[in-house]
Amino acid sequence: MALLGPKEQEIVRERLSNLVRDVELVLFTDTSTLIAPGKEPCLYCKETKQLLEEVSALSDKLHLVVYDLATPEGKEKAKEYKVEAAPTLILREKGSQAINLRYRGIPAGYEFASLLEDIEMLGRDGHGLPENVVQELNNLPEEVVLQVFVT
Template sequence: MSILNDRDRAAVRKEFEKLAGPVKLVVFSQELVAADLCRQNEQLVREVAELGETITVEVLNPAIDRERAEGYGVDQVPAIVVEGARDYGIRFYGIPSGYEFSNLIDAIIVASTGESALSEDTKASLRALTADVEIKVFSTPT
């Protein structure tokens, strides 16, 4: 059974008209840790990827693909890394549903174009950063 309904698919397809370059969604799954959640997450990502021609999916198991998981800095499952021309550092821990689903779609588009929708002032301030910034955003499905 599909997770996305026809209306969701149509809406996402419309959004994906903005896609430019390729995007890779790297999914981290580990059945022994969270079987159902990992399966649902993987299915959701595959359903989303089908809607955009430039989107590919790779599934990794952090217990097996340990070095890759460490390279991505991913230490939880289920997780998704959204990669564009480079790894921009965008991660999702847990199934992106509800509001986070819109954010996943937005992340795919922004990773694809490589162009943020921030103001010029904000971009200039971010370019001037001399230290690393790690932002965690907690949300719930509703």
């Protein structure tokens, strides 16, 4: 059963129709059924993958890549991308090596709107920031980590 109904699909398709750049959605899931002390089963991995498959099917500018932490390749990529848990979604312009725009958990509910906005931001031509803001950001003395927590 689809997570996005026909009406929601049309709304998302319309929003994604303005993308001019390709956007890569890199999803880390964990299909392991191993029960071990300190290891929790992956909540919402299956649903997150389904949701992103449905969204990425609505635009040829979206490219979904899935890594499974239960596989050697998935574990290696998780180290490389500094992924600590599943589901984790990394958004970036296709071809970029950026790993800093990420979601932990399923981007559903209010987070779904944020996900679409982030995809639109990455997929449009230019970042939309005034030049003076870009200069100020480039002049920051050190890297800044900004984390937003939503419940």
